[in-house]
Amino acid sequence: MSTATAAPETTRGLVEITKVRKAFGATEVLKGISLTVEPGGVAVIVGPSGSGKSTLLRTINHLEKVDGGFIAIDGELVGYRVRGNRLHELREKDILKQRTEIGMVFQNFNLFPHLTALENVAEAPVVAQGRSKAEARERGLELLDRVGLKDRAGAYPRQLSGGQQQRVAIARALALDPKILLFDEPTSALDPELVNEVLDVIRELAKSGTTLIIVTHEMGFARDVADTVVFMDQGQIVEQGAPKDIFTNPQEERTRSFFSKVIEPAFNI
Amino acid sequence: MSSAATKVSQSAPEPASAAPGTAEAAAGTAGRVPGPTKPGPRKPATDYADYSLVSAPRPWRWVGTAVVALGLAAVAWSLATNPRWEWDVVGQWFTAQSVVKGLLETLKLTAISGVLGFVLGFILALMRLSASPLLLSVSWTFSWIFRSTPLLVQMLLWYNLGYLYEKISLGIPFTDIRFFEVQTTTLISQFAAAVLGLTLNQAAYSAEIIRGGILSVDQGQLEAAAALGIPAWRRSTRIVLPQAMRAILPTAFNEIIGLVKGTSIVYVLAYSELFYTVQVIYNRTQQVLPLLLVATLWYVVITSVLSVFQYYIERHYSKGAVRTLPLTPLQKARKFFATHAPVRSLR
Ligand SMILES: Nc1ncnc2c1ncn2[C@@H]1O[C@H](COP(=O)(O)OP(=O)(O)O)[C@@H](O)[C@H]1O
Ligand SMILES: [Mg+2]
Numbered sequence: 001m002s003t004a005t006a007a008p009e010t011t012r013g014l015v016e017i018t019k020v021r022k023a024f025g026a027t028e029v030l031k032g033i034s035l036t037v038e039p040g041g042v043a044v045i046v047g048p049s050g051s052g053k054s055t056l057l058r059t060i061n062h063l064e065k066v067d068g069g070f071i072a073i074d075g076e077l078v079g080y081r082v083r084g085n086r087l088h089e090l091r092e093k094d095i096l097k098q099r100t101e102i103g104m105v106f107q108n109f110n111l112f113p114h115l116t117a118l119e120n121v122a123e124a125p126v127v128a129q130g131r132s133k134a135e136a137r138e139r140g141l142e143l144l145d146r147v148g149l150k151d152r153a154g155a156y157p158r159q160l161s162g163g164q165q166q167r168v169a170i171a172r173a174l175a176l177d178p179k180i181l182l183f184d185e186p187t188s189a190l191d192p193e194l195v196n197e198v199l200d201v202i203r204e205l206a207k208s209g210t211t212l213i214i215v216t217h218e219m220g221f222a223r224d225v226a227d228t229v230v231f232m233d234q235g236q237i238v239e240q241g242a243p244k245d246i247f248t249n250p251q252e253e254r255t256r257s258f259f260s261k262v263i264e265p266a267f268n269i
Numbered sequence: 270m271s272s273a274a275t276k277v278s279q280s281a282p283e284p285a286s287a288a289p290g291t292a293e294a295a296a297g298t299a300g301r302v303p304g305p306t307k308p309g310p311r312k313p314a315t316d317y318a319d320y321s322l323v324s325a326p327r328p329w330r331w332v333g334t335a336v337v338a339l340g341l342a343a344v345a346w347s348l349a350t351n352p353r354w355e356w357d358v359v360g361q362w363f364t365a366q367s368v369v370k371g372l373l374e375t376l377k378l379t380a381i382s383g384v385l386g387f388v389l390g391f392i393l394a395l396m397r398l399s400a401s402p403l404l405l406s407v408s409w410t411f412s413w414i415f416r417s418t419p420l421l422v423q424m425l426l427w428y429n430l431g432y433l434y435e436k437i438s439l440g441i442p443f444t445d446i447r448f449f450e451v452q453t454t455t456l457i458s459q460f461a462a463a464v465l466g467l468t469l470n471q472a473a474y475s476a477e478i479i480r481g482g483i484l485s486v487d488q489g490q491l492e493a494a495a496a497l498g499i500p501a502w503r504r505s506t507r508i509v510l511p512q513a514m515r516a517i518l519p520t521a522f523n524e525i526i527g528l529v530k531g532t533s534i535v536y537v538l539a540y541s542e543l544f545y546t547v548q549v550i551y552n553r554t555q556q557v558l559p560l561l562l563v564a565t566l567w568y569v570v571i572t573s574v575l576s577v578f579q580y581y582i583e584r585h586y587s588k589g590a591v592r593t594l595p596l597t598p599l600q601k602a603r604k605f606f607a608t609h610a611p612v613r614s615l616r
Binding site: 061063092093096097098099100102103104106108110111112113114115116123124127128129156157158159172173176 | 489501
């Protein structure tokens with residue numbers, strides 16, 4: 001890691017989501033979500049398709065505007081500024097700056113196909129953080145090494161397997177030294193045998209002190225890495241808790257019936 | 270190639286007629302568990318590794334080639350031997366000073382209106398994609414008007430603008446303040462009218478082409494770039510446009526090649542580009558066909574050069590879009606002579 005991040009890792013990356021509401025037209029997708037993730041914590045969000053998990057993640061870096069409620073990172077509002085008793089949306093420039101502190105990894109990677117792996121990783125540090133090209137390249141190679149792809153630095157995304165592409169995407173998100181990393185179903189687009197290479201990289205990150213918020217359907221992985229498992233259904237958080245509690249002893253009927261569908265019997269502890 | 274190799278290693282020990290059942294039976298007598306994945310013991314295969322590979326004969330390709338070659342030869346023969354083409358006259362005028370001057374005018378018009386047209390088209394495309402209803406409808410209306418009026422009419426309108434508006438002035442609208450004022454006829458020369466007409470018309474078409482290209486880029490690309498904090502302008506130029514170019518380029522080159530010949534329409538303004546020049550000459554000398562041929566040959570030359578550019582520019586923008594870039598014709602030729610020729614000579 002660079003020497004600039006001298007401050008103890010655990011003091012950065014507190015995420016506070018408070019009463020967040022969001023509707024698309026008439027359909028309410030988030031119905032007052034409140035969730036706190038401690039600095040360096042790992043929250044795994046699970047829930048049926050369409051329950052609003054992606055939308056929630058996207059509000060955290062202001063890719064989606066909230067209709068009500070607010071999100072703060074280390075006490076600083078995301079996307080807004082308080083003036084009087086109103087929240088004014090920040091200008092594009094300031095929003096972009098905030099986004100550099102929040103990395104995001106997408107289900108379908110969204111790597112830039114016309115740029116090589118290394119160019120994908122080194123682009124944002126140069127244009128969003130004003131680092132020098134040489135510095136960004138060097139750090140990019142370091143990060144590709146960290147995800148086990150240093151020797152593929154010159155390859156274009158389409159020349160890489162799905163698992164490799166997602167690892168490049170993770171390196172790209174890490175290149176900005178984010179306080180927080182958001183993962184939206186990072187392994188859902190992968191062939192089963194490629195899932196683990198990506199999960200292993202995320203497991204490593206979980207130990208690094210970066211706050212992680214992960215949407216996934218991989219329950220075994222959730223049990224391993226999560227501090228908190230959050231179960232969402234129909235735009236609400238139904239239940240949350242430590243993995244061992246929520247998997248073995250869910251309090252709500254909805255949680256129980258969801259787990260009974262997604263967890264293979266052998267997994268039930 | 271590889272399939273041939275596998276076939277060889279499988280069928281080598283037995284005569285070609287050996288059915289899978291025979292192999293299984295043999296395995297059975299040897300006391301092994303029969304199974305498709307475990308073949309029985311085999312005699313060592315003949316090693317074919319050093320044999321040279323011969324492609325399957327393709328007689329119809331040769332027939333086709335011969336027919337087309339014959340046709341081409343016939344056309345060439347008639348072009349060369351029919352005296353009415355008057356090749357000597359063509360040769361005499363092909364590089365004549367007046368023709369070359371006309372050619373340069375054509376190139377100048379094409380370059381200026383092509384560049385301006387595409388720049389304006391790009392702006393119009395962005396307006397069309399913007400969230401502002403005003404920008405959107407202005408852009409739409411522009412394309413609508415300029416695509417629905419004949420270029421010839423536009424050209425004549427611009428040239429006769431002085432008839433509609435005697436003076437053109439720059440000032441603050443709805444006040445009497447004027448920064449400058451000129452006679453329209455001094456401002457709109459033949460050249461200006463030609464450039465205006467071609468540019469605005471070109472912009473209307475290229476706006477649609479560029480918009481189509483931008484729309485063809487996956488939305489996730491913009492989202493990923495925004496999530497990385499990449500500024501909006503850079504998102505367009507570095508992420509979206511290079512990918513849009515793949516869809517834009519083939520049609521854009523169509524447009525530019527069309528524009529090269531389209532410039533000939535400015536003859537209505539008596540503007541001496543290539544086509545007008547040639548007309549002036551044949552009206553004087555009465556050598557109509559040979560002089561039309563001179564102009565045609567030059568258009569062919571320009572189009573050919575543009576096509577080569579197109580090939581390499583498209584290749585540049587297909588970086589990363591295909592797993593491996595296809596070889597260029599030059600590389601192909603080199604490979605052909607490096608690999609093909611020796612095998613031939615072995616036969
Ligand atoms: N941009 C959008 N416009 C309209 N509806 C949307 C949009 N994005 C998501 N939705 C709807 O919001 C709901 C929640 O979607 P999403 O957050 O993607 O769920 P999940 O990620 O849990 O599967 C779905 O019903 C989806 O159809
Ligand atoms: Mg989703």
